[in-house]
Amino acid sequence: MEQLIQQVEEEFQNRFGDNYKLIKSPGRVNLIGEHTDYNDGFVLPAAVDKGIYLAMNVNGTNSCRFYAIDKEESFETEIIGEFQKSDQGWPNYLLGVVDQLQKHGYEVGGFDCVFGGNVPIGAGMSSSAALEGGVLFGLAELNNWDIPPVEMAQIAQKAENDFVGVQCGIMDQFASLNGKEGNALKLDCRNLDYEYFPFNRDDIQIVLCDTQVRRELASSEYNVRREQCEQGVEILQQWDSEIESLRDLELSLLLRHEDDMDPTIFKRCKYVVEENKRVIQACSDLHQGAMDSFGQRMYQSHAGLRYEYEVSCEELDVLVDIARNLKGVFGARMMGGGFGGCTINIVQEDHVDSFTNQIKDKYQQQMNKEIKIYQTKVSSGTHLISSQKITSS
Known part of the structure; x- marks a missing residue:
């Protein structure tokens, strides 16, 4: 993990400079409550120690500049009007967040982002939700926006629904953004009320x-x-x-x-x-x-x-x-x-x-x-x- 953090930091420094914020956004598991979310039911997810690390800073321009360490790919675009989806795939998770923030009335300026993670892709731990939540959280930190937990999860979900085009429920983004160490999160998928329950045994x-x-x-x-x-x-x-x-x-x-x-x-x-x-x-x-x-x-x-x-x-x-x-x-x-x-x-x-x-x-x-x-x-x-x-x- 330390090596991954160092890699993210060094990559950002080499590309964009020494001034940045470092964010961890975790994957999640669902302990119990499967296929209940779209029936207005209950789920019991938890954030986990595997996650995506993002170094981010505003850049004073109208451009977004991204670098994905795992893919060894970069992407750049201007924040002018409607975004076009990227054929590269992964930038859409970041662009979708910017798109939703704008639609929710937040003024997003240019920013730089380098990220890498250890969430297994395709293993059901929601690496996409972790990335969306990390970018959203980072932009809120950089711009001093006070976005309530429920709204933050809704913005991240809509980014995936409307821009990426995946009709996921809200559980993944909600758990990743609002997880609590040593606790599972019971989420009511009808009204988005949530409550924490202890899951903090060191022997498990x-x-x-x-x-x-x-x-x-x-x-x-x-x-x-x-x-x-x-x-x-x-x-x-x-x-x-x-x-x-x-x-x-x-x-x-x-x-x-x-x-x-x-x-x-x-x-x-x-x-x-x-x-x-x-x-x-x-x-x-x-x-x-x-x-x-x-x-x-x-x-x-x-x-x-x-x-x-x-x-x-x-x-x-x-x-x-x-x-x-x-x-x-x-x-x-x-x-x-x-x-x-x-x-x-x-x-x-x-x-x-x-x-x-x-x-x-x-x-x-x-x-x-x-x-x-x-x-x-x-x-x-x-x-x-x-x-x-x-x-x-």
Whole structure:
């Protein structure tokens, strides 16, 4: 990490000078609460210690000048009128933030930015949200803007929705910007109320097992699941007109009308209703320090995603089944949209090495494939790094 920070600082100094601010913007994991966000439900993410580091300063011109260390690519454009999307791809995450800030009434002048990170790309830890949040936070610091936490997350989300063109929910940006060290963040996706719950045990690691499976099916099936949930709401509104989303649905009402619904629609609704309840119960577990109970809810979540929401895949199921039988594992489940990606595992620190070795070996034996392992801990959200090398503009 120190080497990465040094690299970012030296690159900025070589390109743009010695006056800059250094920001860390973290990736995130979602402990529990999958596919509940677009149903106005609850999620329980946490910022993690892997992140993106950005050196930034205003430059007194109308030009944005960016350098991506990981890509070894630079980009420059003027802030005049509407931005055009870049064919390079990555600059759009930064330009999208500037575009949204302007639309929210903030006057953005020219600035320089050098960034690099250690958030694994494609592992479901939201490197894009970390980059958006870091740029946004940095510009607020440089310009002395007091942007409330909720508005900051909304601006970052809209940057990805409207400029990058990815229709993500708000969880990723919210968790990255507003995470708190030693805490998980319960977010109400309807009204964006949030609350922190302790996740601060030093004897626990979060271990991600990356199948390295990336399936295009995920995006198309994601849209199908959204439509199925909306269909369920329309059906159930016949008996309760106050139901606006699955967030409002009581399981008892759903069970009473199982025969009135297509079996697949029923399964989708049942999963979401129960997953929302699991998030609330998991928060209570954290408050009480009941990690065994918390872990069991993770397994229940995976079972729901596997059998009722049907967004898992063989690789994810095998990893969860292996983890369940390894010593020192509190809980495991698939994380993210599904059909590939990672499992998230809560593992006792003393057992992390044996867990890593065993799950790699057993997965190789069963699937004849390799997985990547990432170890991480709950950390603070986007923040300014104190350093003697940093001077304010």
